[in-house]
Amino acid sequence: MIKKIVIVDDHQLFLDGICALFSKHKDIKVLLATTSIQEALRVIEAESPHLIITDISMPEMNGIEFIAILKKKHPQIKIMVLSMFANIQSYKAIDAYLLKETSEDELITAITEVVEKNKKYLKVTENKIENINLYDNQVFLTAREKEIIKLIIQEYNTSEIADKLYISKHTVMTHRKNIFFKLEVSNIAGLTKKAFQLGIVTK
Amino acid sequence: MSDSIKNLRNISHDLSANFLKNKDFDVLLHQLIMHVFEHKNIKTEVSLFPKEKINALPERYKLNIYRILQESLQNSIKHAAASFVSVNLIITHEITLIIEDNGSSFDTNTKANGIGLQNIKDRLQSLNGTLHIDSTLNSGTTLNINIPND
Numbered sequence: 490m491i492k493k494i495v496i497v498d499d500h501q502l503f504l505d506g507i508c509a510l511f512s513k514h515k516d517i518k519v520l521l522a523t524t525s526i527q528e529a530l531r532v533i534e535a536e537s538p539h540l541i542i543t544d545i546s547m548p549e550m551n552g553i554e555f556i557a558i559l560k561k562k563h564p565q566i567k568i569m570v571l572s573m574f575a576n577i578q579s580y581k582a583i584d585a586y587l588l589k590e591t592s593e594d595e596l597i598t599a600i601t602e603v604v605e606k607n608k609k610y611l612k613v614t615e616n617k618i619e620n621i622n623l624y625d626n627q628v629f630l631t632a633r634e635k636e637i638i639k640l641i642i643q644e645y646n647t648s649e650i651a652d653k654l655y656i657s658k659h660t661v662m663t664h665r666k667n668i669f670f671k672l673e674v675s676n677i678a679g680l681t682k683k684a685f686q687l688g689i690v691t692k
Numbered sequence: 693m694s695d696s697i698k699n700l701r702n703i704s705h706d707l708s709a710n711f712l713k714n715k716d717f718d719v720l721l722h723q724l725i726m727h728v729f730e731h732k733n734i735k736t737e738v739s740l741f742p743k744e745k746i747n748a749l750p751e752r753y754k755l756n757i758y759r760i761l762q763e764s765l766q767n768s769i770k771h772a773a774a775s776f777v778s779v780n781l782i783i784t785h786e787i788t789l790i791i792e793d794n795g796s797s798f799d800t801n802t803k804a805n806g807i808g809l810q811n812i813k814d815r816l817q818s819l820n821g822t823l824h825i826d827s828t829l830n831s832g833t834t835l836n837i838n839i840p841n842d
Contacts, residue, residue, distance in 0.1 A: 624722050624738065626725070626735075626736045626738050627722070627738055627739070627740075628737045628738065628739050629741070631739050631778050631780050631790075631792075632778065633778060634739075655826075656828075656834050657824070657826045657834075659824055659826075660790075660824065660826050660834050663790065663836055663838075667780070667782045667784075667788060667790075670784050671782070
């Protein structure tokens with residue numbers, strides 16, 4: 490069976506490395522290895538891969554939200570988390586959990602178990618690096634922040650946004666400042682680019 | 693309703709300085725929110741950013757932020773009958789805490805609210821912080837709290 494995979498990670502070097510590794514395996518086909526959630530969602534929609542490999546601790550991409558979207562839209566697709574951290578709390582949505590220090594053999598075994606045998610493969614080591622806690626109400630951007638991002642991109646000004654959302658201009662300005670800080674952008678062009686990349690707005 | 697208030701009291705009794713030392717602050721905040729909304733049909737979202745900076749806050753800040761959050765969540769449950777509550781804590785050169793709910797408006801004149809608010813204001817004063825409240829009838833309440841971070 491040829492296993493079709495999409496990989497999403499915030500480190501290009503990691504993507505390059507894992508693609509090189511998979512290129513030696515004829516039964517694994519990497520459809521896409523990307524730093525863009527938006528691009529990943531498009532390819533997932535079009536080509537229905539068997540497995541998504543991603544990370545949960547990508548600071549601004551929020552792998553947790555990405556996983557939630559995947560589970561909702563494509564419940565049949567398996568999800569493997571490859572993380573730098575040990576000791577994840579049990580998380581129902583994922584099918585496999587491995588550390589980035591995992592050997593190639595183990596990674597391949599895990600993919601086979603999950604995709605072909607429909608099994609879970611959750612590896613937790615004794616070797617504790619950092620505890621990572623997952624709460625299902627945890628978000629990177631709040632609903633309000635996303636709403637404001639959309640309105641800023643549609644060229645609404647602060648007063649108009651305040652009127653539309655029934656909040657004060659002062660609060661809109663606070664949100665605006667926070668959004669720019671979280672997304673590490675300094676102007677609307679940068680914000681627009683980031684928002685597309687993160688899938689907050691679509692064309 | 694009274695159960696969750698009791699829960700809140702229990703949590704606050706547990707919150708000794710040791711409690712703050714033994715657990716990461718982001719975990720404590722998540723646990724507080726989880727306890728408050730346990731068995732409640734209220735949707736929540738929590739954004740704590742950046743986690744490292746939140747966990748590195750001086751203890752005096754942690755304790756006050758914890759109590760302020762506790763007080764405002766109590767308001768959302770007791771008075772506003774909200775079905776959605778959002779908590780957003782961001783640390784830059786200042787500390788911003790935004791708590792939103794979609795409940796009925798925040799009547800700053802009622803006695804109970806008045807006391808809760810006064811507690812929040814007192815705590816903020818000790819940190820030179822400010823409180824800004826947006827409240828429109830039937831469109832929920834936003835508490836926008838700002839504390840200098842130096």
